Amino acid sequence: xxxxxxxxxxxxxxxxxxxxxxxxxxxxxxxxxxxxxxxxxxxxxxxxxxxxxxxxxxxxxxxxxxxxxxxxxxxxxxxxxxxxxxxxxxxxxxxxxxxxxxxxxxxxxxxxxxxxxxxxxxxxxxxxxxxxxxxxxxxxxxxxxxxxxxxxxxxxxxxxxxxxxxxxxxxxxxxxxxxxxxxxxxxxxxxxxxxxxxxxxxxxxxxxxxxxxxxxxxxxxxxx
Amino acid sequence: xxxxxxxxxxxxxxxxxxxxxxxxxxxxxxxxxxxxxxxxxxxxxxxxxxxxxxxxxxxxxxxxxxxxxxxxxxxxxxxxxxxxxxxxxxxxxxxxxxxxxxxxxxxxxxxxxxxxxxxxxxxxxxxxxxxxxxxxxxxxxxxxxxxxxxxxxxxxxxxxxxxxxxxxxxxxxxxxxxxxxxxxxxxxxxxxxxxxxxxxxxxxxxxxxxxxxxxxxxxxxxxxxxxxxxxxxxxxxxxxxxxxxxxxxxxxxxxxxxx
Numbered sequence: 001x002x003x004x005x006x007x008x009x010x011x012x013x014x015x016x017x018x019x020x021x022x023x024x025x026x027x028x029x030x031x032x033x034x035x036x037x038x039x040x041x042x043x044x045x046x047x048x049x050x051x052x053x054x055x056x057x058x059x060x061x062x063x064x065x066x067x068x069x070x071x072x073x074x075x076x077x078x079x080x081x082x083x084x085x086x087x088x089x090x091x092x093x094x095x096x097x098x099x100x101x102x103x104x105x106x107x108x109x110x111x112x113x114x115x116x117x118x119x120x121x122x123x124x125x126x127x128x129x130x131x132x133x134x135x136x137x138x139x140x141x142x143x144x145x146x147x148x149x150x151x152x153x154x155x156x157x158x159x160x161x162x163x164x165x166x167x168x169x170x171x172x173x174x175x176x177x178x179x180x181x182x183x184x185x186x187x188x189x190x191x192x193x194x195x196x197x198x199x200x201x202x203x204x205x206x207x208x209x210x211x212x213x214x215x216x217x218x219x220x221x222x223x224x
Numbered sequence: 225x226x227x228x229x230x231x232x233x234x235x236x237x238x239x240x241x242x243x244x245x246x247x248x249x250x251x252x253x254x255x256x257x258x259x260x261x262x263x264x265x266x267x268x269x270x271x272x273x274x275x276x277x278x279x280x281x282x283x284x285x286x287x288x289x290x291x292x293x294x295x296x297x298x299x300x301x302x303x304x305x306x307x308x309x310x311x312x313x314x315x316x317x318x319x320x321x322x323x324x325x326x327x328x329x330x331x332x333x334x335x336x337x338x339x340x341x342x343x344x345x346x347x348x349x350x351x352x353x354x355x356x357x358x359x360x361x362x363x364x365x366x367x368x369x370x371x372x373x374x375x376x377x378x379x380x381x382x383x384x385x386x387x388x389x390x391x392x393x394x395x396x397x398x399x400x401x402x403x404x405x406x407x408x409x410x411x412x413x414x415x416x417x418x419x420x421x422x423x424x425x426x427x428x429x430x431x432x433x434x435x436x437x438x439x440x441x442x443x444x445x446x447x448x449x450x451x452x453x454x455x456x457x458x459x460x461x462x463x464x465x466x467x468x469x470x471x472x473x474x475x476x477x478x479x480x481x482x483x
Contacts, residue, residue, distance in 0.1 A: 027260070032257075047272075047273070070295075081288075088288055096287070098307075114366075115354065117354070127344075131343075137309065154295075155305060155307070
């Protein structure tokens with residue numbers, strides 16, 4: 001039955017090459033920890049993606065309860081932490097995942113760097129990867145504000161003061177992020193929420209797609 | 225194989241007009257002991273992922289995600305601190321050459337140079353050799369940047385008293401408890417504690433909230449007399465009977481809050 005459905009679709013849209021890109025390829029010896037245990041360093045990229053998936057799923061569940069306004073943001077997080085079944089765990093996964101993803105990204109970056117795997121022809125994929133790193137830091141910065149507790153508020157205030165000091169575009173940049181020249185308040189929270197939940201994830205998905213397509217195009221770099 | 229510009233396709237598809245064989249190389253043509261990704265290697269990846277997930281969930285269960293008190297923009301005593309992965313920048317900006325009139329150097333110049341170099345690494349380190357000893361400059365620069373970042377993060381974090389910080393910034397339940405001001409202990413509270421801990425135990429610039437604390441009656445009495453963290457000793461100046469009333473009052477408020 002499944003085979004028939006597959007054949008029916010394959011006859012029309014030729015999905016076998018896509019299947020080959022995703023799954024039907026060889027894993028070389030030098031990246032396989034079963035043969036060389038030190039090859040576990042090649043897991044860091046995959047584990048980074050794994051944590052990103054955890055972040056996306058737990059974040060989707062968090063938005064079911066979170067309310068992005070200054071009256072209710074903190075209360076909704078408090079309610080989620082204390083009243084909702086497993087809310088503590090889901091928020092905990094999102095909170096710790098945000099730190100773990102930075103750690104795994106750093107390890108993955110260092111693996112690629114010290115192996116010189118970014119050299120020709122993989123320069124573009126390295127740059128896409130560094131951009132993913134920047135997007136992740138942006139997600140961390142914007143996500144920090146959302147619970148609207150003291151540490152969120154004051155850290156954001158400092159961050160916005162720093163943005164203001166950027167030459168030429170500083171004031172505009174601050175207003176773009178904060179929604180106001182002076183106040184860190186309701187506008188800031190909704191903007192950070194939009195950036196954290198829509199803008200940066202959109203950028204992240206595009207960059208991840210580019211990262212993975214390039215890996216399949218170019219294959220994994222050879223042994224040292 | 226023809227590639228790049230001038231390539232011809234069938235209609236508007238991505239099928240090449242000069243269609244060459246689509247048959248991929250046989251697995252046996254690859255050197256070394258290769259393994260099929262699907263399903264052999266993927267199974268191992270799933271097992272590694274499952275172990276990782278167990279560790280991750282243990283971390284999540286052992287350390288619940290922190291939530292501070294509701295943001296209070298008028299709280300002048302709160303020292304802002306970013307998440308740990310921005311601490312290196314926070315610490316860098318404390319240096320003389322990176323603050324004041326040089327703040328742009330500290331904020332944009334040094335981090336911009338470091339992250340710019342990271343972004344453009346393949347073009348800065350463009351020799352053919354991949355082994356670390358074949359590109360000493362790139363490797364040494366990375367080592368220095370890494371050491372500096374770890375050192376800055378460490379010095380920044382080591383100056384912070386995390387427990388006192390968390391104690392100062394407790395979440396107060398939204399429907400806060402009603403304070404029984406006719407309680408005999410309230411008068412004692414008013415005389416000894418209110419100036420720091422607030423009219424309804426909500427806490428203030430100098431002292432944390434006393435609602436939702438997890439101390440026993442004996443511990444509360446001891447803290448009132450001997451102090452804790454930044455609280456000095458002998459803040460309580462009354463008789464032992466008054467101390468008992470005070471402890472009764474604080475525990476009754478907490479029992480009410482726990483309901």
